[in-house]
Amino acid sequence: MPSLNSSLPLAGVRVLDLSRILAGPWCGMVLADMGAEVIKVEHPGRGDDTRDWGLRVGKTETAYFNSVNRNKRSVTLDLQTPEGQQIARDLAKQCDVVLQNFKFGGIDKLGLGYEQLRKENPGLIYCSISGYDRTGPEAARPGYDLVVQGEAGLMALNGEANQPPLKFGVAAVDLFTGMYSAQAVLAALYQREKTGTGRHIEMALFDCGLMITAYYGLEALLMGEDPPRYGNSHPSIVPYGVFDAADGPLVITVGNNAQFMRFCTEVIERPDLAADERFKTNILRSANRAALLPELTAELAKRPRAALLEKLNASGIPCGEVLGLLEALNSPRATDAGLVTKQPHPVAGEVNVLAPPYRFDGERLPVRSAPPTLGEGTHDVLKSLLGLSDEKLAALKTNGVV
Numbered sequence: 001m002p003s004l005n006s007s008l009p010l011a012g013v014r015v016l017d018l019s020r021i022l023a024g025p026w027c028g029m030v031l032a033d034m035g036a037e038v039i040k041v042e043h044p045g046r047g048d049d050t051r052d053w054g055l056r057v058g059k060t061e062t063a064y065f066n067s068v069n070r071n072k073r074s075v076t077l078d079l080q081t082p083e084g085q086q087i088a089r090d091l092a093k094q095c096d097v098v099l100q101n102f103k104f105g106g107i108d109k110l111g112l113g114y115e116q117l118r119k120e121n122p123g124l125i126y127c128s129i130s131g132y133d134r135t136g137p138e139a140a141r142p143g144y145d146l147v148v149q150g151e152a153g154l155m156a157l158n159g160e161a162n163q164p165p166l167k168f169g170v171a172a173v174d175l176f177t178g179m180y181s182a183q184a185v186l187a188a189l190y191q192r193e194k195t196g197t198g199r200h201i202e203m204a205l206f207d208c209g210l211m212i213t214a215y216y217g218l219e220a221l222l223m224g225e226d227p228p229r230y231g232n233s234h235p236s237i238v239p240y241g242v243f244d245a246a247d248g249p250l251v252i253t254v255g256n257n258a259q260f261m262r263f264c265t266e267v268i269e270r271p272d273l274a275a276d277e278r279f280k281t282n283i284l285r286s287a288n289r290a291a292l293l294p295e296l297t298a299e300l301a302k303r304p305r306a307a308l309l310e311k312l313n314a315s316g317i318p319c320g321e322v323l324g325l326l327e328a329l330n331s332p333r334a335t336d337a338g339l340v341t342k343q344p345h346p347v348a349g350e351v352n353v354l355a356p357p358y359r360f361d362g363e364r365l366p367v368r369s370a371p372p373t374l375g376e377g378t379h380d381v382l383k384s385l386l387g388l389s390d391e392k393l394a395a396l397k398t399n400g401v402v
Helices: 023-033 082-093 114-118 145-151 172-195 205-211 214-223 257-267 271-275 282-287 289-301 305-314 325-330 332-337 378-386 390-398
Strands: 014-017 037-042 072-076 097-100 125-130 199-204 240-245 248-253 319-321 340-345 349-354
Touching (some): 023 072, 023 097, 023 125, 037 082, 072 378, 082 114, 082 378, 097 172, 125 172, 172 199, 199 205, 257 271, 257 282, 282 289, 305 319, 325 332, 378 390
Parallel strands (some): 014 097, 037 072, 125 199
Antiparallel strands (some): 240 248, 248 319
8 A cells, every 4th residue: 555654634545546537537636635646547549538628738638637637647558458457456456445437337347346346345435426316217328517507507597697597617517526526435434444344435416516506506495486696796695796896897795784884984985875774784785786786886986996905905894806817826815825836747848737725734735746647657556556567568558458
C-alpha cells in the first residue's frame, strides 16, 4: 500500500479510477486531493474522452481534462482484451476503492463488476455512477448532465422569468454527483475501519440533480406548481442580487431588516424607503418587490460602483463586484489564497492547475502532480504494484494492451 507517513488525510488509500468524462473523475480527484493514490485507467490510443474536448494543452491534455484529473497517475489498458481485463483485476486486488461509470452492465461483461472483484478483495469500496436508478426501468439509459438538468427541473428554475429554460454555466449535475460520490466513498472507508468489510455505492445523476433543486424543489411541492424564476435576484430576500451601478454591475445582499435600514439611510440616502410600511420587513419587501426594486435600481444607477462598495462595506452589508472569469482567476483574492498554480509539464513547459479548496490545520492541500499525460504512469505502476518485468511490459505495449 502507499506510504502512511504523510499529513494528507487519505494517505495510504489507493483508488482504481475506471471512470471517464466528469462525474467519476471528479470524485477521483477529490480523493486524490486528500492524499489518496489514484490510478486512472485509460484506453491506450484515445485516453479519456475529455482529452479531446476544448483547448489543447501539450499533446494529450486539454483544459477540460486538466480541470478534473490533478494528483492522479495515468495507466493505459485496453479493457476489451483479456490481458487488459486481467491486469485491471490484479490492480483492483491492490486497491481500497474502485470507481466506474460504464454503461449499465458493461463493467460486468469485462469481469470487473462489484460481485466479481469483491471475491478477491472483500474490503473493496466500489462506487458505480450511472445516469438513473440502477434498479429501475431506466437503468440502461446513458446519463448526460444536460439531459438530467432538463429532466430534474434545474433548467426550469434557472435564468430570468422571460427566458426559455436555461442550463447552468458548468455541468452542475456531474460536479455535484462527483462530490456526493466522494462523500459516500469517505463514509464507506470510515465504516470499513470498524467492520473490515467493503460496500457497493450506487450513485445516479438524476438523483443528485433532483437533490440540488434544494429549497426550490420543496417550494414547488408546497405550491403545487413551479416557483417563479428570479434570475439574479433571490426568491425570498429583497433586495438581494445583481444591480447596475453607473459604471458596472455589483452584487448587493441585504439579509435582514437592520441592514435594509442602513442601506436606505447610509448608502442610497433614501430614509423614506426605510420608513415606508410596505418595506418594513423582508416578507413585505418580497411581496412588494415590484414597487421597491425600481426605486433602488434608479438610485444605484446614479452612483459609481467603487463609491457604492465603500459605503456598503462601511455599513456592514455584504457586497462585491461582478468580475469576469479571467479577472476572478487573476484577482489578488485568488492569488493570495494560492488557488491558481503553475505546474511543470514535459511538453508545454508549465500548465495552470487549480489548487484543491481544502485546508487542514491551516494548510491548503497541495497539488502534488499536474494532470497526467496519457499513460505516463503505466510502466511504473504496473512494475511496482504487479511486478511486471520490462520485457513483459514491452510485449504488452507491442500487442496494444497498454
